[in-house]
Amino acid sequence: MTSAVRGLDTHGTTLTAGQLVILTTDGVHDHTSHDVLTNLIHTHDPQALADALVTAARPDPTGYRDDATAIVIAPGGQQRTHQQ
Numbered sequence: 901m902t903s904a905v906r907g908l909d910t911h912g913t914t915l916t917a918g919q920l921v922i923l924t925t926d927g928v929h930d931h932t933s934h935d936v937l938t939n940l941i942h943t944h945d946p947q948a949l950a951d952a953l954v955t956a957a958r959p960d961p962t963g964y965r966d967d968a969t970a971i972v973i974a975p976g977g978q979q980r981t982h983q984q
Contacts, residue, residue: 915973915974915975916975917975919974919975920941920946920949920972920973920974921972921973922941922949922953922970922971922972922973923970923971923973924953924968924969924970924971925966925967925968925969925970926966927957927965927966927967927968927969928953928954928956928957928968928969928970930966931957931958931959931960931965931966931968932953932956932957932958936956937953937956940952940953940956946972946973946974947972949970949972950970950971950972953968953970953972954968954969954970
């Protein structure tokens with residue numbers, strides 16, 4: 901694993917109440933509009949947000965739906981993952 905992350909840039913930060921780290925695969929962020937993503941982030945708790953992000957991902961114009969995964973990390977050790 902060491903060789904896989906060699907040269908990786910890292911940055912440390914402290915999250916405070918109300919802040920989130922949201923990780924999504926391209927099946928989510930490439931298939932969901934910025935406006936929809938923004939609205940979801942401001943209206944859901946971490947677990948519901950992970951679920952809603954995956955649900956909001958739509959098939960592309962050809963009907964292909966990529967794998968969609970969302971991980972939401974909130975202060976206090978709450979981490980939720982949803983994959984479809």
